[in-house]
Amino acid sequence: MSRDQSSERRTGRALLAEIAAIVGGDGVVFRETELKTYECDGWTMERSTPEILVMPRTATQVSGVLKALYRRGIAFVARGAGTGLSGGALPVGAPVMVCTSRMNRILAIDPANRRIDVQSGVVNLHVTNAVKSRGFFYAPDPSSQVACTIGGNIAENSGGPHTLKYGVTTNHVLGLELVLPDGEIVQLGGAAEERCGYDLVGAVVGAEGTAGVVTRATLGLLREPESRRTILAAFPDADSATRAVSAIIASGVIPGAIEMMDRLIIRAVEDAFHVGLPTDAGAVLIVEFDGYAAGLDERAGAAVEIARQHGATDSRLARSEAERALLWKARKRAFGAVGRLAPNYVTQDGVVPRTHLPKILREISAVSERYGLAIGNVFHAGDGNIHPIILYDERDPGQVQRALDAGREILRACVAMGGSLTGEHGIGAEKMGEMPLLFSPDDLLVMAELRHVFDPDERANPNKVIPKPGACVEVAAPRRQVPV
Amino acid sequence: MEQPGGSPPHPARDVADYELLFDCVHCGLCLEACPTYKVTRAEMDSPRGRVYLMKALAEGRAELDDDAARHFDLCLGCRGCETACPSGVRYGRLIEDTRAFVEANYRRSRGERMVRRALGMIFPYPRRLRAMLAPLRLAERLRMRGLIRLALSGRPREWIELLPPLAATPIARKSAARAEALDPDAPAVVVHHGCVTQVLANSENENSERILAAAGYRVTRLRGTVCCGALDLHSGNLKRARKFARENVRQIMQSGADALVSAASGCSTAIAEYGELLKDDPELAGPARALSAKVRELSGLVLERGAPKFREMRCTVTYHDACHLVHGLGVREAPRTLLKSIPGLRLIEMPESDMCCGSAGSYNLTEPAMARQLARRKAERILATKAQYVVLANPGCEFQIAAELRRRGSRAKVVHLADFLAMALAD
Numbered sequence: 001m002s003r004d005q006s007s008e009r010r011t012g013r014a015l016l017a018e019i020a021a022i023v024g025g026d027g028v029v030f031r032e033t034e035l036k037t038y039e040c041d042g043w044t045m046e047r048s049t050p051e052i053l054v055m056p057r058t059a060t061q062v063s064g065v066l067k068a069l070y071r072r073g074i075a076f077v078a079r080g081a082g083t084g085l086s087g088g089a090l091p092v093g094a095p096v097m098v099c100t101s102r103m104n105r106i107l108a109i110d111p112a113n114r115r116i117d118v119q120s121g122v123v124n125l126h127v128t129n130a131v132k133s134r135g136f137f138y139a140p141d142p143s144s145q146v147a148c149t150i151g152g153n154i155a156e157n158s159g160g161p162h163t164l165k166y167g168v169t170t171n172h173v174l175g176l177e178l179v180l181p182d183g184e185i186v187q188l189g190g191a192a193e194e195r196c197g198y199d200l201v202g203a204v205v206g207a208e209g210t211a212g213v214v215t216r217a218t219l220g221l222l223r224e225p226e227s228r229r230t231i232l233a234a235f236p237d238a239d240s241a242t243r244a245v246s247a248i249i250a251s252g253v254i255p256g257a258i259e260m261m262d263r264l265i266i267r268a269v270e271d272a273f274h275v276g277l278p279t280d281a282g283a284v285l286i287v288e289f290d291g292y293a294a295g296l297d298e299r300a301g302a303a304v305e306i307a308r309q310h311g312a313t314d315s316r317l318a319r320s321e322a323e324r325a326l327l328w329k330a331r332k333r334a335f336g337a338v339g340r341l342a343p344n345y346v347t348q349d350g351v352v353p354r355t356h357l358p359k360i361l362r363e364i365s366a367v368s369e370r371y372g373l374a375i376g377n378v379f380h381a382g383d384g385n386i387h388p389i390i391l392y393d394e395r396d397p398g399q400v401q402r403a404l405d406a407g408r409e410i411l412r413a414c415v416a417m418g419g420s421l422t423g424e425h426g427i428g429a430e431k432m433g434e435m436p437l438l439f440s441p442d443d444l445l446v447m448a449e450l451r452h453v454f455d456p457d458e459r460a461n462p463n464k465v466i467p468k469p470g471a472c473v474e475v476a477a478p479r480r481q482v483p484v
Numbered sequence: 485m486e487q488p489g490g491s492p493p494h495p496a497r498d499v500a501d502y503e504l505l506f507d508c509v510h511c512g513l514c515l516e517a518c519p520t521y522k523v524t525r526a527e528m529d530s531p532r533g534r535v536y537l538m539k540a541l542a543e544g545r546a547e548l549d550d551d552a553a554r555h556f557d558l559c560l561g562c563r564g565c566e567t568a569c570p571s572g573v574r575y576g577r578l579i580e581d582t583r584a585f586v587e588a589n590y591r592r593s594r595g596e597r598m599v600r601r602a603l604g605m606i607f608p609y610p611r612r613l614r615a616m617l618a619p620l621r622l623a624e625r626l627r628m629r630g631l632i633r634l635a636l637s638g639r640p641r642e643w644i645e646l647l648p649p650l651a652a653t654p655i656a657r658k659s660a661a662r663a664e665a666l667d668p669d670a671p672a673v674v675v676h677h678g679c680v681t682q683v684l685a686n687s688e689n690e691n692s693e694r695i696l697a698a699a700g701y702r703v704t705r706l707r708g709t710v711c712c713g714a715l716d717l718h719s720g721n722l723k724r725a726r727k728f729a730r731e732n733v734r735q736i737m738q739s740g741a742d743a744l745v746s747a748a749s750g751c752s753t754a755i756a757e758y759g760e761l762l763k764d765d766p767e768l769a770g771p772a773r774a775l776s777a778k779v780r781e782l783s784g785l786v787l788e789r790g791a792p793k794f795r796e797m798r799c800t801v802t803y804h805d806a807c808h809l810v811h812g813l814g815v816r817e818a819p820r821t822l823l824k825s826i827p828g829l830r831l832i833e834m835p836e837s838d839m840c841c842g843s844a845g846s847y848n849l850t851e852p853a854m855a856r857q858l859a860r861r862k863a864e865r866i867l868a869t870k871a872q873y874v875v876l877a878n879p880g881c882e883f884q885i886a887a888e889l890r891r892r893g894s895r896a897k898v899v900h901l902a903d904f905l906a907m908a909l910a911d
Contacts, residue, residue: 037533336570
């Protein structure tokens with residue numbers, strides 16, 4: 001053994017002992033087989049095993065651990081439930097993983113001020129479950145809401161079907177407790193609904209873990225709508241369905257959500273869940289209106305009429321809460337249902353201005369043909385947030401590369417249409433290389449400077465989000481070539 | 485870091501059906517449906533983590549070391565993840581195959597080996613189990629069971645605590661109804677008496693028959709009951725599981741029954757999987773498939789012919805979903821519908837009613853620490869409902885939950901669905 005190695009081991013052991021003293025023996029994982037299960041999140045195209053996994057229960061413990069890492073100059077990556085789809089929790093040059101799954105306590109419910117205080121490892125759906133009986137709900141509802149954590153939602157600024165009306169995570173986070181990469185605990189924002197000064201909460205939400213580790217959040221709650229109308233409309237093709245989307249929004253009625261599924265997805269979902277979707281349709285829209293019961297029928301009726309004018313062959317209203325729940329269950333589990341069609345798939349996440357939806361969908365089907373890979377579409381049509389699902393088989397290296405290339409080509413098309421690289425999944429490890437499509441080197445530099453305010457040494461989730469001009473190729477080389 | 489599009493994975497070891505492992509898309513929707521993940525909140529104790537380990541093992545990227553074996557052992561096999569999984573991962577099948585792989589390739593400590601061997605030698609054979617329990621039964625008659633419990637410590641004491649009263653007459657224990665069904669063309673149903681059930685909870689078998697007869701079915705009986713093989717399936721002994729399966733297929737097909745039920749939901753799902761288990765059997769593959777298709781569940785069958793007349797029972801009940809009933813056979817509503825049809829009964833739902841209580845076959849004997857944590861969680865949910873009865877349809881859950889409620893001094897009664905319905909039958 002060389003001297004280097006042995007001193008490295010000594011440092012490793014000393015660090016392990018220090019971390020174990022902070023979080024307890026059962027809060028540290030360092031053996032290979034156990035760590036292996038942490039080598040990727042929902043983005044499975046790349047994997048990398050952390051060297052040490054820490055599972056703290058409190059902000060004080062997180063602070064202690066980050067202080068220990070700060071003294072040694074060691075980088076770290078935070079992880080919640082590992083459901084992210086852009087590799088946000090993939091360790092890239094970050095030996096230590098801080099997992100917030102045990103920080104899952106709901107700290108305080110304050111119905112009078114319509115807010116809730118939670119630890120960052122609380123599962124998204126558990127927030128709504130905790131306040132449902134009082135007539136409230138937490139609006140952001142990503143498809144993974146049964147498992148994903150508030151901390152992960154904050155990192156990725158997650159959305160969900162109801163983003164159309166209610167906005168994304170950043171619109172619902174009032175305050176944060178953040179442990180900076182040097183271990184200092186800071187409070188950002190607060191309980192007040194209006195704030196002054198620079199919006200630091202806004203800078204941390206969507207920073208994808210590059211500002212430190214969020215340990216607690218004060219979230220805003222909304223009144224559960226008095227009533228809902230959920231429409232399922234079948235169209236002969238995706239083109240007519242997406243034109244109807246633009247027309248519905250343009251008419252001035254604002255639905256809570258408009259979701260689209262194309263033929264491939266409809267069939268996968270129907271095979272899996274038997275919800276009674278029309279399997280002969282080219283596309284379906286799920287349009288939901290919520291709010292006061294008065295006037296809801298008129299708005300739903302208007303949407304049905306617009307759908308009909310745009311070629312809908314059939315529109316029906318969910319007749320009961322059970323039917324509505326089934327429809328949403330099918331929609332939210334559509335990604336998984338696709339797993340039945342191919343050994344692997346990768347979900348892309350891009351945004352186009354709503355009126356460009358027909359165009360981008362035509363482009364996606366052209367890409368599908370060019371690359372010889374099936375692509376299904378299930379997405380938040382109301383806000384132009386597309387999710388092409390590219391099917392492939394990881395046992396064929398050619399297919400893996402084609403799936404990656406096809407995804408990138410779709411993203412380029414989104415940007416060319418005036419759109420964006422991500423609606424809600426984040427940039428992560430996946431799309432760092434595409435950032436220059438959207439941002440100039442100056443833009444990226446400013447972003448990096450903002451990040452340095454929180455993380456001057458770039459030890460919090462390093463090698464993510466912002467490609468470094470010049471150094472970028474080098475950083476990404478072990479993974480893939482990133483042209484900048 | 486491994487590159488995308490690098491060397492393609494290939495199966496190096498036969499851990500489980502390699503193709504089936506690809507059904508998992510690593511989405512994580514199963515996490516919160518997994519009892520062990522709920523407790524440890526660690527990926528390797530989640531279904532996704534276990535499937536990932538199976539795949540890594542199969543591809544030779546991980547070794548079957550103490551950690552790998554430990555995390556597979558810790559799986560309850562409750563199949564709650566199957567209900568949550570959007571991609572249709574056949575987790576139950578995968579974990580059973582993996583357990584067989586572990587048994588064949590991993591050497592446990594001597595103590596563990598002895599415990600497992602003893603369970604396998606005693607439980608499937610009612611006579612042996614009766615003989616083992618005879619001294620305890622005697623002690624109980626002499627009102628000395630408490631003393632025995634105090635004299636023991638560690639695992640044996642925990643095991644004794646789990647056992648139901650052996651000498652007392654269970655509620656609603658009545659002679660097996662041989663009442664002829666009114667309709668000679670009514671479908672014939674056979675109740676598989678199960679190996680442990682007939683020793684520790686035979687009233688559940690007899691009352692199942694009684695309810696079925698009252699609902700208008702012809703009830704037929706097997707000449708003798710052979711263990712269904714569930715215990716072996718869940719502990720990686722596929723060879724003996726197949727042997728038991730073959731005996732059962734022959735015997736049950738001979739009985740001419742149109743449907744089969746079992747008071748133990750684990751037995752029901754095991755028999756429902758015979759088709760898969762014996763698919764390569766030259767002689768019995770077809771009959772095994774046919775038998776698997778006949779597996780039903782008590783309340784569903786009863787509802788099909790219209791619920792019998794129940795007397796009024798003014799009481800509060802909470803219903804616990806036995807794992808293999810709800811996640812294996814997909815039975816959720818029927819028992820509740822039947823219970824709610826009893827006049828005066830108020831059903832109070834507990835949260836997480838479909839989360840495993842930790843019993844899981846012989847799991848509470850081999851993994852007492854985790855089992856106990858889950859029992860506590862279940863007991864808390866039950867006590868919060870303040871219900872007078874906990875009704876469930878699996879003797880294992882009954883013993884596990886009753887033991888935990890006894891420890892807490894609760895007066896809630898834990899009753900098997902068959903016993904409860906028999907109690908409610910109008911005479």
